[in-house]
Amino acid sequence: MQNTDSRRKTWDEIRDVVVIGSGFAGLAAAIEARTAGVSVAILEKMKTPGGNSVISDGGIAAAGTLMQQKAGIHDSPELMYADMIKAGMGLNHPDLVRELVEKSNEVFQWSIDCLGVKYLDRVDQFGGHSVPRCYTALNISGSTIIKQQLAKVRELGIELRLQTYFQTFIRNVDGRVSGVLARNCYDRKNAESGNDRCIKARKAVILAAGGFGSDVAFRIAQDPRLCEKIDSTNKPSATAEALKEALKIAAVPVQLSHIQLGPWASPDEKGFGVGPGFSDYIVFLYGIVVDPNTGKRFVNELADRKTLSDAILNIGKPCIGIADAKAVKQSGWNIDKCLRKGVVKEFYGLQELASFYGLPYAKLKHSVDQYNRYVENKVDEEFGKQILSNALPINCPPYYGIRLWPKVHHTMGGVQINVRGQVIDLNQQPIQGLYAAGEIAGGIHGACRLGSCAITDCLVFGRIAGRNAAAEKS
Numbered sequence: 001m002q003n004t005d006s007r008r009k010t011w012d013e014i015r016d017v018v019v020i021g022s023g024f025a026g027l028a029a030a031i032e033a034r035t036a037g038v039s040v041a042i043l044e045k046m047k048t049p050g051g052n053s054v055i056s057d058g059g060i061a062a063a064g065t066l067m068q069q070k071a072g073i074h075d076s077p078e079l080m081y082a083d084m085i086k087a088g089m090g091l092n093h094p095d096l097v098r099e100l101v102e103k104s105n106e107v108f109q110w111s112i113d114c115l116g117v118k119y120l121d122r123v124d125q126f127g128g129h130s131v132p133r134c135y136t137a138l139n140i141s142g143s144t145i146i147k148q149q150l151a152k153v154r155e156l157g158i159e160l161r162l163q164t165y166f167q168t169f170i171r172n173v174d175g176r177v178s179g180v181l182a183r184n185c186y187d188r189k190n191a192e193s194g195n196d197r198c199i200k201a202r203k204a205v206i207l208a209a210g211g212f213g214s215d216v217a218f219r220i221a222q223d224p225r226l227c228e229k230i231d232s233t234n235k236p237s238a239t240a241e242a243l244k245e246a247l248k249i250a251a252v253p254v255q256l257s258h259i260q261l262g263p264w265a266s267p268d269e270k271g272f273g274v275g276p277g278f279s280d281y282i283v284f285l286y287g288i289v290v291d292p293n294t295g296k297r298f299v300n301e302l303a304d305r306k307t308l309s310d311a312i313l314n315i316g317k318p319c320i321g322i323a324d325a326k327a328v329k330q331s332g333w334n335i336d337k338c339l340r341k342g343v344v345k346e347f348y349g350l351q352e353l354a355s356f357y358g359l360p361y362a363k364l365k366h367s368v369d370q371y372n373r374y375v376e377n378k379v380d381e382e383f384g385k386q387i388l389s390n391a392l393p394i395n396c397p398p399y400y401g402i403r404l405w406p407k408v409h410h411t412m413g414g415v416q417i418n419v420r421g422q423v424i425d426l427n428q429q430p431i432q433g434l435y436a437a438g439e440i441a442g443g444i445h446g447a448c449r450l451g452s453c454a455i456t457d458c459l460v461f462g463r464i465a466g467r468n469a470a471a472e473k474s
């Protein structure tokens, strides 16, 4: 057995709980463990905390909330469960999904009451959710949540160690994870930088190192189509080294090849950018997406991300999302930034839009007229899109267009965990002393994660892992 205590004469430092990663999941775990009264160190390899969480849109999903009740929306954990399982094509681990949906309202409320996160006064519905149940943090940014988590981390006196790179687990002779080998003063530009530190975790280590969307080699190993030519919305730090260390000590890999592409992304900007806001909040809800060759619709725009991304990839080139002025007004969304960056274009007529994108105008006009009839009759006869109660026909200039081409966004796969957040080994036994939460844990979303469910996942399982790690015997 490698990296065991027996090889180590001394520890450089000792804490009760060591958390790897400072995104939503790691910070939630640390807050919960520290609140339970134990000492906690968070190790973060980058110069700034927050991982992908800090650049996210800050959309969180929860069922049965006060905001839904006020808006007259009937929802329940059962309905959210059914939506997640449907999108996940049944690959989701049912007990984990059950835990997530049942705790979704509680964790959303916790973010407000305990962390002080403020949300926009609206409840949105994204593809694959059968009712509006998504709440967006103020400034439409995950940084709003991360800022509040970091404030709580400071208030509780939790140690947050930046530029500290987790290298490997250290285990007892009986296989229990007893600590980590990390590197202080690490600089990402120099792989060999920093000094080794052995940090003992008296109670447990919590792995919250995020997904591997930017690890091109590792993602190609899982899905060879996802080479460097496919852009990603993730930060460059979203790499697989921590996950690989868990696999080395026999953690079960779950569904690693299920890598989500964001169908709302535009090839006309790098990374996540500003276009997804226009696609998700306006085009998919109130507009249409057409095939650039035929000017025809080809998919239910409110389908889950996998269905939509696969449909666009099948067309083989960027497709065109279209909405009109009424749709923008109806969404309550501000698209100035999208227009300024040139990702969304404005047109005074459909013909002008068609000629800019090289679409056959007559066919496009036919598609729009046909869709408008579906809106009036409240039934999409072609693709079964749910026509929202406030949807209006697309006929009010200016018209807006966006080119859509999917980008790697989320890695659904990761290590297997149980509902207590413990990492499971190849014999289906918990690896003693090791917990995981957030994007590095697999099986929750199955084949496809629904929009806004990752933040719920990170906060629910981060808190569970933190609480259970703190309760371990020293």
Ligand SMILES: Cc1cc2nc3c(=O)[nH]c(=O)nc-3n(C[C@H](O)[C@H](O)[C@H](O)COP(=O)(O)OP(=O)(O)OC[C@H]3O[C@@H](n4cnc5c(N)ncnc54)[C@H](O)[C@@H]3O)c2cc1C
Pocket (backbone or CB within 6 Å): 020, 021, 022, 023, 024, 025, 026, 043, 044, 045, 046, 049, 050, 051, 052, 053, 054, 055, 056, 057, 058, 059, 060, 061, 142, 164, 165, 166, 167, 208, 209, 210, 211, 233, 234, 235, 237, 238, 239, 241, 242, 272, 409, 410, 437, 438, 439, 440, 451, 452, 453, 454, 455, 456, 458
């Ligand atoms: C642009 C974008 C927008 C998104 N918007 C939403 C949204 O609105 N709603 C939603 O539900 N989901 C959204 N997601 C997905 C969601 O943000 C992520 O799934 C979530 O933030 C993952 O959180 P995490 O804590 O698991 O990992 P991260 O937030 O990625 O944190 C992991 C941390 O671990 C650190 N780390 C990694 N390896 C090591 C190591 N070896 N040593 C030390 N530290 C290490 C990383 O540097 C990082 O800081 C979005 C994702 C992106 C990229």
